Every structure is written in C-alpha cells, then in structure tokens.
Amino acid sequence: MGRVGFAANAARLDGDRKQVIETGRTRLMIAGAVFAAAFLAVALRLVDVALFSDSYEPRTARISADERMRTGRADIVDRNGVLLATSLETASLYANPRMVINPEQAAHRLAQTLPDVDAATTLAKLTSERSFVWIKRHLTPQQVHEVIKLGIPGLEFNREERRIYPLGSLAAHVLGYTDIDNKGLAGIELQHDEAMRTRAEPSRLSIDVRVQHVLENELADAIARHRAIGGAGIVLDADTGEIVGMASLPDFDPNRPNTIVEDVRFNRATLGVYEMGSTFKIFTTAMALDSGRVDLNGGYDATEPIRISRFVIRDFHAKRRWLSVPEIFMYSSNIASAKMAVDVGIANQRAFLARVGMLEASPVELPEVGAPLVPQRWREINAMTIAFGHGLAISPLQLVSGTAAIVNGGMLHAPTILKRDGPAHGVRVVSERTSERMRRLMRLVVEKGTGKAANAEGYLVGGKTGTAEKTLGRRYSKKALMSSFIGAFPMNKPRYVVYVMLDEPQGTKETHGYATGGWVAAPVVRKIVTRIAPMLGVAPVDEQAREVQERLMVNLNTVQAGVRRVAAH
Amino acid sequence: MTGLYVVKYEVKRLDEELARLNRQILDDQSAIHVLNAEWAYLNQLDRLEALGRRLLALEPVKPDRIVSFGDLPPPRPATAEDEARRLATVGRVP
Numbered sequence: 060m061g062r063v064g065f066a067a068n069a070a071r072l073d074g075d076r077k078q079v080i081e082t083g084r085t086r087l088m089i090a091g092a093v094f095a096a097a098f099l100a101v102a103l104r105l106v107d108v109a110l111f112s113d114s115y116e117p118r119t120a121r122i123s124a125d126e127r128m129r130t131g132r133a134d135i136v137d138r139n140g141v142l143l144a145t146s147l148e149t150a151s152l153y154a155n156p157r158m159v160i161n162p163e164q165a166a167h168r169l170a171q172t173l174p175d176v177d178a179a180t181t182l183a184k185l186t187s188e189r190s191f192v193w194i195k196r197h198l199t200p201q202q203v204h205e206v207i208k209l210g211i212p213g214l215e216f217n218r219e220e221r222r223i224y225p226l227g228s229l230a231a232h233v234l235g236y237t238d239i240d241n242k243g244l245a246g247i248e249l250q251h252d253e254a255m256r257t258r259a260e261p262s263r264l265s266i267d268v269r270v271q272h273v274l275e276n277e278l279a280d281a282i283a284r285h286r287a288i289g290g291a292g293i294v295l296d297a298d299t300g301e302i303v304g305m306a307s308l309p310d311f312d313p314n315r316p317n318t319i320v321e322d323v324r325f326n327r328a329t330l331g332v333y334e335m336g337s338t339f340k341i342f343t344t345a346m347a348l349d350s351g352r353v354d355l356n357g358g359y360d361a362t363e364p365i366r367i368s369r370f371v372i373r374d375f376h377a378k379r380r381w382l383s384v385p386e387i388f389m390y391s392s393n394i395a396s397a398k399m400a401v402d403v404g405i406a407n408q409r410a411f412l413a414r415v416g417m418l419e420a421s422p423v424e425l426p427e428v429g430a431p432l433v434p435q436r437w438r439e440i441n442a443m444t445i446a447f448g449h450g451l452a453i454s455p456l457q458l459v460s461g462t463a464a465i466v467n468g469g470m471l472h473a474p475t476i477l478k479r480d481g482p483a484h485g486v487r488v489v490s491e492r493t494s495e496r497m498r499r500l501m502r503l504v505v506e507k508g509t510g511k512a513a514n515a516e517g518y519l520v521g522g523k524t525g526t527a528e529k530t531l532g533r534r535y536s537k538k539a540l541m542s543s544f545i546g547a548f549p550m551n552k553p554r555y556v557v558y559v560m561l562d563e564p565q566g567t568k569e570t571h572g573y574a575t576g577g578w579v580a581a582p583v584v585r586k587i588v589t590r591i592a593p594m595l596g597v598a599p600v601d602e603q604a605r606e607v608q609e610r611l612m613v614n615l616n617t618v619q620a621g622v623r624r625v626a627a628h
Numbered sequence: 629m630t631g632l633y634v635v636k637y638e639v640k641r642l643d644e645e646l647a648r649l650n651r652q653i654l655d656d657q658s659a660i661h662v663l664n665a666e667w668a669y670l671n672q673l674d675r676l677e678a679l680g681r682r683l684l685a686l687e688p689v690k691p692d693r694i695v696s697f698g699d700l701p702p703p704r705p706a707t708a709e710d711e712a713r714r715l716a717t718v719g720r721v722p
Contacts, residue, residue, distance in 0.1 A: 109636040142668035148658065225668035272673035517691030590688050599691035 131220040132241050133254070134261035135234060137268045138303075138478045144234055144248070144313075146241065147223050150203045150216040152194040154185060158213030162186050165211045169194060172205050196239055197221045222248075224313045230271050232326040233264065233305055233425070233476060236313035244316070245324060247476065249426045263478045265301035270294050273590045274304040278559065281583045282308055285564035285574065291327035291455050292583075293558040294591065297463040297547060299483040300472030302423070303555065303595070305329075305456075327562065330427040332452040336527030337391045337576070338545045339448030339458075344388050344500065345465045346411040347399045349493040355614065358383035359395040359402075367440050372397050372447075375526075376509070385613045388500045389508035391524065393447040400446035401439060408445070409437050414488050415461040415471060417453055422473045429454045448527060455543075459558045462545050466501065466521075466553040469494040502550040502611045505581075513546050513581035515588035517599030519607070521553075522546030522584065524576035529563070539563050544580035548588050551610045554597055559583045 135144040152173075159165050162185035170178035176195055184192040196219065198206070203216060222237045235246020243252035251262050274292045282290045294304035307327040311319045325331065347353045361382045365372040376390045387395040400408050412418055420430040432452035434441045444450035456474055464471035470485030489497075501521030504510040509524040525543040528535040543560035547553040564579045566572035573579075592599070600607055680686055706714075 105632065109632050141671070142664055145661070145665050145668075147662060147665060223665055225665050226672055227674075229673065268673060272677075276677075515691075517694075589691070592691075593689045593694065598696060599694050 132222065132237075132256060133258055135247060135255075136261045136263050137230075137266050137271075138264060138301075139267065140263075141268045142225055143230065143264065143266075143268070144222060144224050146220040149197040149199075149219055149221045151196040151219045152198055152203075152206060153215055153217055154192050154194055155190050155213050155215065156185050156187055156192060157190055159185050160212060165213075168209050168211065169206070172209060173198070173202060222313075226268065227314065228310050228312045229268060229275065230264075230266055230305070231310040231313050232307045232328070232427070233266060233302075234313055235426075236311075236316045236319065238316060245427065246425060248313075250424050265296070265303060265476055265478045266305070267303050267594070269594050270304040270591045271306065273587055273594075275306045275308070275310070277583050277586045277590070278306055278308055281559070281561060281564075281579065285561060285567060285570075285579050287561040287564040287579075289327055289562040291331070291558075291560045291562075292587070293328055293455060293459045293556075294587070295459050295463055295474060295556045295558075297467040297553045297556050298472075299479050300460060300463065300474045300485075301479055302456075302474055302476050304591075305476070307331075326425070326427045327455065327560070329421060329423060329425055329454050329456045330429045332429040332431055332454050333541050333560075334450070334452050334527045334530075335448040335458055335543070336525035336541065337393075337448055338462075338523050338525030338543055339445070339451075340388060340391060340396050341462055341465055341497065341501070341523050341545070342412060342415060342417065343396050343400055343408075343446045344384065345489050345493055345497050346408060347403055348384070348496055349411075349489045350403050350407060352402050353384060353399065355384050355496055355499075359387065359392075359398040361387070361392045361394040361398075363394075365394055365397055365443065367443065370440060370444075372443060385500055385503055388523075389503050391447075391509055396446040397443035400442045405437055405439060405442045408442050411488075412445070412451070414486075415464055416457055417451065417461060421454055421456045421460065423456060424476050428456075431457065448525060455558055455560055458545060459556050462547065462558075463553075463556045464488050465494060465497050466547045466550075466556065467494065498547075498550050498553065499611050499613045501547065503613045505546070505550075509575075509577040510544060510546070510581045512577060513544055513584040513588075515548065515585045515592070517602065518588050518592050518597060519549035519551055519600060519602060519611070520546045520584065520588055521548070521550035521611075522557075522581075524581060526575040526577075540574050542574055542576040542579045544576050544584045546581075546584045546588070548592065549597060549600065551600075551607060555591075555595065557584050557587055559587070 132146045134142060134146075137143055154165075156162070162182055166178050166182035166185055169181055170176050173195055181194060184194065194214070198216075206214065206216075220241055222241055224231075224234060224236075231246075233246055235243060235248035235250075237243050237248050243249040243255070247262060247264065248255070255262060274294060278290050278292045281287070290308050292304070292306045293302065295302055305328050307325070309323045311323040313319075348355070353359075358381055360380075361374060361377075362379050364374075372393050374390070374392050374394050376392075378386070378390055378392070382390065382392055382395050386392070387399070403411075409418075418431060418433050420428045431454070434445075434450055441450050460471070460474040464485070465488075468491050469487050469489040471488045472483045472485045498521060501523060502519065503521075504523055505514050505520050510522050513520050513522055522545050525541075525545070527541045527543075528537060529539040529541055541560060541562060542564050543558065545556065545558045547556045559580045561579050561583075564574045566574040566578070570578040602608075
C-alpha cells in the first residue's frame, strides 16, 4: 500500500520533476542556441577578418608596391639620354623657436657648424614669435650629421627636393633654372614646368651634349681671343629642324640660381634680335632666283653707290662694275642685292620673308623668344636695306631655321628643342631647284669668297659671312660689330646648319686687325664642323673628286653676256 | 579554424616581407638615381676632355683618317698557295 502510495507519490513527483527538467531543457536549448549563434558570429567574423579584410595590414605594402619611385620634378635628358637635370633629395633645417631652450647658444653653435649661417640673423630667427623658421635649406648629408650631433632641441629636418644640373653650365640657356622651391624660372624648366611637376617621364631634348660642348668650347675660345662681349652659336639638323646645339655666352651655372644676373641670363640665340647684315643675302638671293626675275647667269650693275633719300648704299668689297648673281653673293654686294630686292618687288619681298619665318617670333619651345623688329611701313628704302640685312632685326634662330629651309631642298621646318619622334613635316618655301643653286652659291663663298676660313676640309662647308654694325642710339657704330657666319655641311646634301656670332669682337694680329665675320666667325665654324662631323656620322669626302665638283660648281660669268668661265675646276 | 589562423599569419608574414622588399626597392631606386646623377657629373665633358688630354694619346679625328670600306683596295683573289697556307693553319692537310 505504502508502496502504491509511494508509487503514486513518485508519479506525482515525476510530474513535477518532469516539468522542471522540461523547463531546464528548454532553458538549456535557448542558452545553447544563443551560444551557438554567438560562436557562429565569431566564426563568421573570423573568416571575414582572415580572408576579406583588405583594409588592415596589407595596405602599406600595396601602396609601396603600386607607387613608383617618385623624384618630384621629372628629369631632363639630351637626345641620347645623357642626364642634364635631375632632382635629388636633400634635408633642410628648420626650427620651432618655442621649443629652443637656449637660443643664444644654439645660434652660436649653428653658425660654427654650417657655413654661410650667420649667428646674429639666426638668433633673430630663433627668438621670433613664430613656430616655424628656416635655418638653412638643402644641407649636405655631412652637414645633417653634424647638426644632429649638436643635439639642439627644437631643430628639425624637412626632406626636400633639390634640382641638380650635373653638367654644370652646359646648355644653361636651353635648360634654364629653378628657384629654391623647384619652380621653373627660365628655359625648358619654365616652358615645361607644369609637365615636369606632374609627369614622371623625362623631357628629352634635341640637344646632343657632345655637340653642345664643342660649340660652347670653340665659341668661348673665340670670344676670349677677340675680346668680344659675348657670342652665340647654333647647330641645327637641316632635315628635321631639331636644335642639336645652342649656346649663348656669357652663360651661368643653373646649380646656383642666386648668382645669375640679368646680363648672363640673356639668350642671344633666341631672345636677342639683331640686324643680321650680309647673311641675310641668302634670303634675298634665294627669293630673286625663286621668283624667276633673275637667273644664275644674270646680274646687276654695281658700279655706282645707290643714293636714296638721305641714305647712300655702298659696297664693302666694291668692284665698281656689272656683277653676276654668283659674284654678287660671293663679294657680298649691297648695291646689287638692293637692286635685286627692288626688282622682285616690295610686296613680294615681304611675302617671301614672311614665308621663311622672318617676320614672326620663332616657334621654338622656349619662353625666351624675341619677336623680330619689322618696319611698320615697308617702303622702297626698307626693301633695299633689308635686302642686305639692315632695317629688319631677327633672332639668330630665325636666321638658322630659314637658312636650313633654303639649303635642304626648300622645306621649312619649325625649329624644335625637343627630340622629334616621327618624321618632320615641312612647308615648301622655295623650289628644289632654287635650293640646289643656293647650295652652289654658298659653297662658292667658302671656296673662293669671304668665307674661306670656314672651309673644314672634307666636309664641304658652304655658307655666308655677315658683319653688321651695331646701332648705338640712332647711329651705326663702326667699332661695335656683330660678326657672324652661317654655314651648312656637307654642301652636296646638307645635314646640319652651323651658325656662329660674335658680339663686338676686336681684331687681332692674326686677323690683321679685321673683326668681320669672315675673319672672326668663319674660322670658328671650321673648327666646330671638324670636331662635330665625326660625332654626327658625316663622312668626309674628297673635295677635288669630279662628281663632287660637278654638283657644286658655279658659272662665274664676270662679264655681262661675255665669255663664261668655270669657277670651280 | 586553426588552418585559417595559420594561413592568416603566413599571409601577414608574406605581406611584411613584401613591404620590406618594396622599401628596399625604393631605397635601391633612390640610390641608382643618386648614382646616375653622380655618373653624369663625372662625365662632364670638360673633365673628360682634360683627362683625355692628360692621360691618353688621342686627339680629335682628322678628316683624312676616316676611310670607308669602299676606299679600301679590293681583296686580291686567293691563289692556290694562299689556300694551301690557310688549310695548313686549320690543320686539314694530311
């Protein structure tokens, strides 16, 4: 009974217990589910973190992998890739004056450690109220080390870029220079300032450093010998318009921009505009031949000087007779050239000169480009004087690029300071035939005329001398000359045009006191051509060889309608 | 789970290695850059010219020293004797 009672009791108990267990189980299930959910969340997060978290550690690595080496301002290289300008990292020293404990001592010790740091000015800086003052920009690694050794609190270094021109003053006027914050101030540095800041690839110039060196070297030598105040030289690729060398002296060291004064910054080759003198007769003669008004056999009377209004046009090497076109060019007759221009016509002359780029600033990619001085009214007197290079002032680069067009077969190419990638597109300015005849005339000048000193043997130099009197105030000066020679080589198929100009040269004993283009500038061209031709791959030829002579000879009929003599034999 | 951790730490280690190598590449590039500038500096044409004058017996090329292949005399036709001599040097003559 009791047993039954117990059983019944147990059954009742079982009911209670069962309920409790049920409750417990439910709770466990809930807790278990919560935990399971939590663990699942943790696991998911773990997978997420381990597999899909781009945004944590790997970032630094990715950035340095993607980012290429940036040196700030892009390099400048020559046509063969020789480094002309680059940027190096340097440290600049600055101070936070509020953190400097002992300004007097700090200023004293800095002045002792660093050259050109003055104790007094540094003290003034260190005691100022500002929280940032430059002490010295662009320290060498050695100086950085020494300043760190001083252990002065409040001094900090800032990593900066500094523009370096490893070749010093070479091609200084082409390169230009930058200020202390690497902003371009002149030359290609100014022209390409924006591009060089943003792009990484270097600016590739058309300059060849070897040619540039020879050009500067020989020009400097001539300036010293003739005590000239300056000079300019250009070597231009006649077929592409690329400037292979361009120099203006005196020059400067772009590594030290604070030492550059106005006088040396002036680029005589592109910014200076000058009355060119007789070299301009290249255009007058080409124009006359191209117009068909006169032939190589034709000529003009140069017996009497021309009197027009209050001017008298005379010849320097006066022959006082009728002159054939080759003679006019060879003896550089002003009288006959003036007649030639009038014969062609004033309007035609103006149009022709505009076509060969004489009336507009050169399109070269440099900020320092001088606009030509063109007469406002182009009257007969202007036409006459311009015919022999007076009354129209142009930059040497204009003369060189125009001459290249005359000798290269008649195609004018815009001169460029940047290396050309594709073929050059030119504009025809004179016919192939005129160009061919001009080559003969220019060769004649070097073979027999005023430019004999330019004859670099084997390289068939042809050209034209020029001597212009500089204007001082409103008068021409007999003493101050601009003596120049423009040549091209090899004349049977011109590849390069070479120009040399000396500003106010003095005659020497070797030149018998003469300071004209034929005496002072032509020999410089000979030396330059002899040195650069092997570098540029121009092979020398035997100048006496028959086929060479035939291509370049000129009929020099010295008598009007008279017996013709062959000049080149 | 453990595998994931192992992979994760391996990847992290490789990332660090990558970052280190990238840093090293940058350092090397910057060193190359400086050395290029120095190379250009040492190749200053004035300097080379002066050194050449002082240390080498060379001088600017004169036009008459440049000849092309066309200027060379035409090769003499080989004679039987030449041929025998040539073969002798090669060691084919028994």
